[in-house]
Amino acid sequence: MEISLATITPIGIIHSPFQVVENMPIQPKGAAEVTGEIELFPQFAEGLKDLEGFSHIYLIYQFHKAGSEQMRVKPFMDNVSRGVFATRAPVRPNHIGLSVVKLVSVDGNRITVSEIDVLDGTPLLDIKPYIEKFDHPGKTTSGWLDANAADIRNKRSDDRFA
Amino acid sequence: MEISLATITPIGIIHSPFQVVENMPIQPKGAAEVTGEIELFPQFAEGLKDLEGFSHIYLIYQFHKAGSEQMRVKPFMDNVSRGVFATRAPVRPNHIGLSVVKLVSVDGNRITVSEIDVLDGTPLLDIKPYIEKFDHPGKTTSGWLDANAADIRNKRSDDRFA
Numbered sequence: 001m002e003i004s005l006a007t008i009t010p011i012g013i014i015h016s017p018f019q020v021v022e023n024m025p026i027q028p029k030g031a032a033e034v035t036g037e038i039e040l041f042p043q044f045a046e047g048l049k050d051l052e053g054f055s056h057i058y059l060i061y062q063f064h065k066a067g068s069e070q071m072r073v074k075p076f077m078d079n080v081s082r083g084v085f086a087t088r089a090p091v092r093p094n095h096i097g098l099s100v101v102k103l104v105s106v107d108g109n110r111i112t113v114s115e116i117d118v119l120d121g122t123p124l125l126d127i128k129p130y131i132e133k134f135d136h137p138g139k140t141t142s143g144w145l146d147a148n149a150a151d152i153r154n155k156r157s158d159d160r161f162a
Numbered sequence: 163m164e165i166s167l168a169t170i171t172p173i174g175i176i177h178s179p180f181q182v183v184e185n186m187p188i189q190p191k192g193a194a195e196v197t198g199e200i201e202l203f204p205q206f207a208e209g210l211k212d213l214e215g216f217s218h219i220y221l222i223y224q225f226h227k228a229g230s231e232q233m234r235v236k237p238f239m240d241n242v243s244r245g246v247f248a249t250r251a252p253v254r255p256n257h258i259g260l261s262v263v264k265l266v267s268v269d270g271n272r273i274t275v276s277e278i279d280v281l282d283g284t285p286l287l288d289i290k291p292y293i294e295k296f297d298h299p300g301k302t303t304s305g306w307l308d309a310n311a312a313d314i315r316n317k318r319s320d321d322r323f324a
Contacts, residue, residue, distance in 0.1 A: 007256070008170050008256045008258075009256070011255050011256065044233065044247075044255060046233040046234065046245065047233040047234070047245045047246040047247045047248075047254070047255070048245050048247055048248070049234065049244060049245030049248065050244045050245045050248035050305060050306055051245055051247055051248040051305070052305070053248070053303065053304070053305020053306055053308075054248065054302075054303065054304055054305045055299070055301075055302045055303040055304075056299045056302050057247075058260060060258055060260065071206065071208040071209040072208065072209070072211065082211060082212045083208065083209045083210050083211030083212045083213055084209040085206075085209045085210050085213055085219075085288075085289040085290070085291070086209075086210070086211065086212035086213040086215070086216065086291055087291070088290055088291070088293070088296070092209070092288060093173050093206060093209070093288070094169070094170045094171070094173065094287050094288055096170075096222055096287060096288045098220060098222065098260070098288075098290060100296070100297055100299050102299065115299075125256050125258060126247075126254060126255070126256055126258045126260075127247040128247070128250055128260060129247070129248055129249070129250070129304065129305065129307070130299065130302055130304075131250070131304050131307055132302050132304060133304070133307075134250070134262070135262055135297075136298055137217075137218045137262050137264065137277075137292065139217075140216075140217045140218050140292055140294050141215065141216065141217040142215070142216055142217075142291065142292075142293050142294060142295070143213070143214070143215020143216045143291065144212055144215055145291070145293055145295075146215075
């Protein structure tokens with residue numbers, strides 16, 4: 001039972017300072033100072049009403065430079081092979097990316113955000129408001145990442161998934 | 163520039179006690195006691211290695227019962243029309259859903275979760291580990307929801323988006 005979802009198409013483009021995968025912050029928390037702009041295609045601008053009241057938003061996007069689909073990967077934070085669903089690596093099935101970013105402003109069909117960790121030109125699939133009451137589960141554990149998460153803030157990507 | 167992403171296909175099916183949209187919890191926090199099972203198609207089972215160390219996971223899925231795409235919606239938590247991207251309503255472009263759920267166990271290609279708010283038979287597009295250091299932005303505001311979020315826990319859906 002594999003239903004093709006051919007109706008999924010980008011709703012906009014994410015602009016960021018990151019032209020190449022190498023040396024990007026690997027997650028938003030490593031990109032506190034980085035500003036980007038989301039260009040929503042004009043027909044979707046009406047859907048941005050009321051968004052500006054939220055301090056943070058989810059971006060769901062396509063890892064359009066991911067070169068393959070792999071079930072085991074060595075994440076940037078590790079040198080041990082992990083199951084791809086236990087990582088945020090781009091080489092996952094469907095190449096879907098997810099980031100929480102800080103909302104700076106909304107102007108027509110353009111959204112300025114900071115703390116962005118996304119490659120310039122990335123196709124955007126959805127925007128959702130970050131809602132603390134829904135999205136923060138309280139006390140959590142992060143498996144293999146707990147052991148070596150301390151230095152994620154300073155980690156940068158390389159071209160292993162391109 | 164609308165690139166069709168025809169390569170996005172479900173990687174599994176989400177099983178839950180919710181057979182109809184009516185009377186579902188509207189977000190996981192209203193579904194603390196609800197257990198569901200994710201059936202990953204067997205070819206993806208290898209990608210689940212190491213997932214069990216995480217207490218919570220993101221499910222990215224298709225709102226397969228969403229009947230339309232709307233730019234303005236009246237969310238379950240409100241009676242004012244909002245921009246769809248300022249809500250989590252299913253009638254958004256691309257009909258992509260996102261939930262944080264609690265991971266109970268992994269057994270081969272099957273994952274047991276709790277705090278699930280998803281309709282039975284929902285096509286799954288991706289699984290990601292919830293990583294506090296990446297995903298919790300600290301102090302946040304939730305716009306129109308802050309005013310009336312207190313009673314979300316007890317809200318149930320109706321058929322307005324079916």
